[in-house]
Amino acid sequence: MRLAIDAMGGDYAPEEIIKGSLEALRHFQDLEIVLIGRNEVLRGLEGKDKRLNLVYTSEVIENDEAPVTAVRRKKDSSMVIGLQLLKDEEVDAFLSAGNTGALMAGALLTLGRIKGIDRPALAPILPTLNGATVLLDAGSNTNCDAQNLIQFAVMGNVYAQKMFGIKSPRVGLFNIGAEEEKGNEVVKKAFEELKKSKLNFIGNVEGRDIPYGVCEVVVCDGFVGNAILKSMEGIASVISQLLKEELTRNIFTKIGALLIMRGLKRITKKMDYTEYGGAPLLGIKKPVIKAHGNSKAKAIFNAIKQAKNFVDNDVLNHIKKEIESMGDELSG
C-alpha cells in the first residue's frame, strides 16, 4: 500500500506529521509513504527509509483560505499535488490534516464522486462507551435533502461493516427527539425512507445517546454533524483541563492522581478521538482521509493505520457495489 501524505497541513505540521509518518513506516512493513511538502521541510529526510519517498512542492493551502479558490490557484500546493498523485494512481490513498473544505473541494475537482452519490461526506469516528460510531456528514454539506441523508446511511453502513467488522451495523438518524414525528421536514422524510430500507435502522438518536454507543452509524447534515463533533470535543477538552488543574493542586491531590493514573489513562484511551484516526471523505472515487487539524504524531500514526485498513478492506469498492445494487432506490 502506497500512501501520499500532506506534510504541510494541520496545526502541528510539518514536525508532527513527519514524526507520525516515520513511526508508521517502522510499524507497518508493507507500507510505502510519499511525503509531500516544501523543500526546507523535507530536508534531512532524504535516504532516511527506502519506503519513504519525497515530493517537493512550493505552495501551501492555509486553513483560512476559501476552499475552491485555494485549490484552483495553488496548483503546486502539497494538497493539490497529493490528490493528483492519487488520480494518476501513483498512490493508493491520500492523507491530509489541512483545510477540510479545500480537501473536499480538491477531491471533488480532481477525483470526482462515486456514481450514485450526490454529495460526499466527511465521516469521522466518535469514541463511545461501547466502541465507536461513524458520524456522517460532519462538515462538508451544510444543507442536505433526505436523499443525501439516505446515501450517507448506505455509505456509513458499509464503512462500519468493513472497518468495525460488524455484519449488520445499527444505523441511527440524528434528531432532536426519539419520537418519529420530531424534527424538520428533511429528517422526517429521511426517517420514512430509512424505515423502508434494508438497513438495520434503529430510528432517531439524540445527542446524548451517541456517546453511549447506541448505534454504529449516525446520519445527519454537515452543519449539525460538525456541531455535534466539535461540541463533544470542546466539553471533553474542558473537563480534561479542569481535571489536570485539580489533580496537581497540592501534594495530596498529586498522590491521589498517582493512585488513579491507570484508570484515567484507560478513560483517555477509550474516549480520545486521536486513537481512532482520521475521517474519510466517503463518496469520493478514491480513498482520501482527513486527519484532525490538531493531530500530533500519534493521531497521524492512527490516521495512517486507518487509511491502510480502508484500502486493505477495499471499502470504496464495497460502497460502489452497494450503491449500484440499490440503483433506483437511491436516486430519489
Added chain:
Amino acid sequence: MRLAIDAMGGDYAPEEIIKGSLEALRHFQDLEIVLIGRNEVLRGLEGKDKRLNLVYTSEVIENDEAPVTAVRRKKDSSMVIGLQLLKDEEVDAFLSAGNTGALMAGALLTLGRIKGIDRPALAPILPTLNGATVLLDAGSNTNCDAQNLIQFAVMGNVYAQKMFGIKSPRVGLFNIGAEEEKGNEVVKKAFEELKKSKLNFIGNVEGRDIPYGVCEVVVCDGFVGNAILKSMEGIASVISQLLKEELTRNIFTKIGALLIMRGLKRITKKMDYTEYGGAPLLGIKKPVIKAHGNSKAKAIFNAIKQAKNFVDNDVLNHIKKEIESMGDELSG
C-alpha cells in the same frame, strides 16, 4: 413573587418536583408556590406551608405526546392549567419539567408572543470555564431564517445583561468555522446583520469554543442548539460514568478518589447544568421556565431560583423595551 409549578412534568415527578419546591419555600421567604397536580400526588401537602397553594388537576401531558394536540385536548392538565393561571395573573411565572414542545405550544396558544418576536426560543444556560453562556434557540424552532437569529441575539443579550449582570455581553453566532464566509445562507446573512447591530458581536463561534466561555450568548437554530446541548450533556455524562467506574475499581483507586474528592466536586459544581436552573421560553409574553426533564430536587430548586431572578429582574419588560426601541431594524 408567586410561582406556579407543574408537579406532574419530568422524569422524577412528582416526588423530586415537590421536594425541590418545599426546599425553595424554606429558602426564599418572599416566595409563594402554587403546585399543580393530581389529587393523589398532592395529598398530604395540605397545610404544609402557608405559602404553598395546591391546584388539583385530572390530566397529565406525557413526554411522547404530540405537543399541539396534547395542549388542545388536555384542558385539565397540570401544564395547561399552569399556563392559564399565568395568563389570568394569578401567578407571576410558571415552571415545568414536562414535555418541552407542549410547553412551547401551550405558551404560544395561551400567552402569545412578545410583539416584534416571530418565534420564541428555548434558552438554556451552559456552564463554561469562565462562567455561563445562554444558548438560544435550543429546540423549539427547527428551521430559522436570519431574522429569527437576530431576534434570538437581541433577547439573549438582554437575558445575559440582567441575569449574569454583564453590561455588554459578548454575542457569538454558532457556525462550523470561525471565518466569515463559513456556513449556510441563513448564517451568512445573520452574520452580516449582527455585524451592523449595536450588539457586542464577536463573530462566529464553534462547538469547541463554547465550553471555554468565549461569549455569554450563543445564537443558532433550534435543531443545531438542541444537538449542541444534548451532545455536551451526553459526553459529560459518559466521562462522569467512566470516572466513577475507575475510582471505585479497587482499594488504591478508592483512596485516590478520597484524596481528589474535593477537586472532583468543584468540577461537578462548575460544569453541572443542574446548578444553573432551567431554560426560559424567551419571546413568550409572560415568564415560562422549562426545567430539564431529568431534574431532581436540586435542579428544581435552582430552576425556581432562576425563575425568581427572572421575575425580580423584570427581564421580559427589558426585552420588550429593547425590541420596541429597535423597531424596523428587527422586522426584516
